[in-house]
Amino acid sequence: RLVANWSRLRKAPGPILAGFTDLWRAYQQYNGRLREKVLESHARYGPVVRYGVRCISISDPGVINVVYGSRAGFVTGDSYTVLLGHQNGKDIASLVSTRDEKQHGALRRSVANAFTATAALDYEKWIDVTIEELLVSLAKKSTFDLTSMTLWYTMDASARFTFGAPLGCLLAEEDVDGLLQLIRDRLTHWSRWSSYPWIERLVYRNPIFTPLASNPSGMTAVAAASLKERVSQVAARRDGKDARVTPDLLERFLEASKDFPKALDEPGIIGMLMSTISGAGDTTASVIAAVIFYLLKHPAVLKKLEAELESNSIHGIPTFAEVSKLPYLNAVLKEGMRVFTPGTHPMERVVPTGGAVIAGMHFPEGTTVGCMPAAVHLSKGVFGDDVHVFRPERWLIEDREQLRRMEAAHMGFSRGRRNCIGQNIAMLSMKKVIPAIIMKFKVISSTQTLRLSQIVPRLLRYWVRYT
Numbered sequence: 296r297l298v299a300n301w302s303r304l305r306k307a308p309g310p311i312l313a314g315f316t317d318l319w320r321a322y323q324q325y326n327g328r329l330r331e332k333v334l335e336s337h338a339r340y341g342p343v344v345r346y347g348v349r350c351i352s353i354s355d356p357g358v359i360n361v362v363y364g365s366r367a368g369f370v371t372g373d374s375y376t377v378l379l380g381h382q383n384g385k386d387i388a389s390l391v392s393t394r395d396e397k398q399h400g401a402l403r404r405s406v407a408n409a410f411t412a413t414a415a416l417d418y419e420k421w422i423d424v425t426i427e428e429l430l431v432s433l434a435k436k437s438t439f440d441l442t443s444m445t446l447w448y449t450m451d452a453s454a455r456f457t458f459g460a461p462l463g464c465l466l467a468e469e470d471v472d473g474l475l476q477l478i479r480d481r482l483t484h485w486s487r488w489s490s491y492p493w494i495e496r497l498v499y500r501n502p503i504f505t506p507l508a509s510n511p512s513g514m515t516a517v518a519a520a521s522l523k524e525r526v527s528q529v530a531a532r533r534d535g536k537d538a539r540v541t542p543d544l545l546e547r548f549l550e551a552s553k554d555f556p557k558a559l560d561e562p563g564i565i566g567m568l569m570s571t572i573s574g575a576g577d578t579t580a581s582v583i584a585a586v587i588f589y590l591l592k593h594p595a596v597l598k599k600l601e602a603e604l605e606s607n608s609i610h611g612i613p614t615f616a617e618v619s620k621l622p623y624l625n626a627v628l629k630e631g632m633r634v635f636t637p638g639t640h641p642m643e644r645v646v647p648t649g650g651a652v653i654a655g656m657h658f659p660e661g662t663t664v665g666c667m668p669a670a671v672h673l674s675k676g677v678f679g680d681d682v683h684v685f686r687p688e689r690w691l692i693e694d695r696e697q698l699r700r701m702e703a704a705h706m707g708f709s710r711g712r713r714n715c716i717g718q719n720i721a722m723l724s725m726k727k728v729i730p731a732i733i734m735k736f737k738v739i740s741s742t743q744t745l746r747l748s749q750i751v752p753r754l755l756r757y758w759v760r761y762t
């Protein structure tokens with residue numbers, strides 16, 4: 296059996312054990328090292344690397360459209376089912392976790408209006424209030440923990456634009472109500488079990504083992520409770536008792552459910568809430584912290600950014616209109632999201648019937664292929680020889696063709712029909728909060744030898760190790 300496993304994809308290089316058994320992958324993932332190992336393997340073997348019995352990582356940006364393109368027919372890998380919520384003995388699919396393309400398309404269409412660039416502007420006021428609270432908290436401190444503060448900020452901001460009320464993390468400086476822990480439990484669960492989704496199903500979604508099922512269900516319960524509470528508030532509003540000027544995401548989902556009753560039935564809305572809550576917190580916080588880290592590490596870049604903000608009279612909390620088109624700020628964020636990506640493993644897709652030739656190699660149907668943004672972003676052919684260097688200037692060039700190639704290879708928000716639906720909101724939040732912090736405070740590192748590992752792993756300690 297082990298030899299049969301190995302021979303299935305023997306042309307693809309990679310760690311020997313990975314070809315024989317998925318235990319190798321499971322072990323690395325359990326220890327938060329899979330990302331590091333896949334990156335090492337790409338450096339050693341090239342753009343195609345095997346990291347599991349049927350799993351292939353590809354770092355060649357040329358394959359992005361093949362694997363993630365809208366008509367490509369590559370459905371998401373079985374590993375995503377580990378993310379399915381579970382309530383009352385039933386799986387609750389979310390945007391991220393559903394493998395059913397029809398269900399995904401219907402759900403995504405039903406909520407698309409709530410995430411457009413125009414809709415994101417409606418959430419600006421929720422974000423402003425939260426930035427204000429963050430600045431007040433920071434002003435009271437002589438030193439602050441960047442990791443925690445950005446996290447409390449994104450948790451409160453996302454709770455505001457999702458449910459219309461903050462969690463209170465910034466005020467308490469802790470994980471109020473344990474929501475962050477629930478998100479992390481869900482991601483840890485994903486990380487632990489994505490190598491063996493069929494065992495996960497057997498253990499956690501089997502009525503015989505119901506007590507164990509609490510792990511993937513925690514967030515489902517929170518989302519369901521929020522939904523119940525808000526439905527009664529919306530009903531009260533309709534009676535004229537509670538006038539809400541700007542609808543939050545949940546209210547928009549409830550509105551949209553009238554037009555899309557099938558996609559956005561109760562489990563559909565719960566699934567959307569789960570995707571939004573877990574998609575918005577840790578990811579945005581870690582990118583903000585990483586960008587500030589790179590600015591501190593590169594004082595010349597920080598100085599240039601400050602000069603751009605100064606010359607555009609950006610002080611206090613800027614409006615999105617003021618900062619959305621600033622070229623250097625754009626370049627800093629794009630570059631920050633190139634050198635730092637939170638994802639810990641390739642975004643897995645399954646080769647459709649008949650197999651496919653990808654990156655010059657034929658893969659039989661059923662093979663899991665995927666790109667890990669961290670690996671793709673190190674493509675020297677696209678980004679140049681200095682791929683490991685944080686250099687926003689690479690995005691400020693005249694050469695349109697080169698810019699197009701870099702844009703096409705940027706996977707910070709993934710690509711294709713399952714790309715990040717929250718990216719407009721994330722960009723709005725980041726483009727406002729980073730200038731607000733650096734223009735109000737002179738942020739300096741409290742240690743001489745600041746490393747990314749001191750900033751990021753505490754955010755993502757359950758699912759990735761940074762060195």
Ligand code: HEM
Binds near residue numbers: 637
């Ligand atoms: C800088 C911050 C963010 C980054 C780097 C990021 C990154 C990503 C990536 C890489 C994916 C694809 C995951 C996969 O296929 O495995 C994704 C999907 C998703 N993200 Fe984000 N995200 C961010 C912020 C947000 C925010 C603020 C929200 C919600 C308001 C959000 C909601 C989602 C949802 C719902 C999906 C699933 C989309 C689908 O499957 O159709 N994300 N994100």
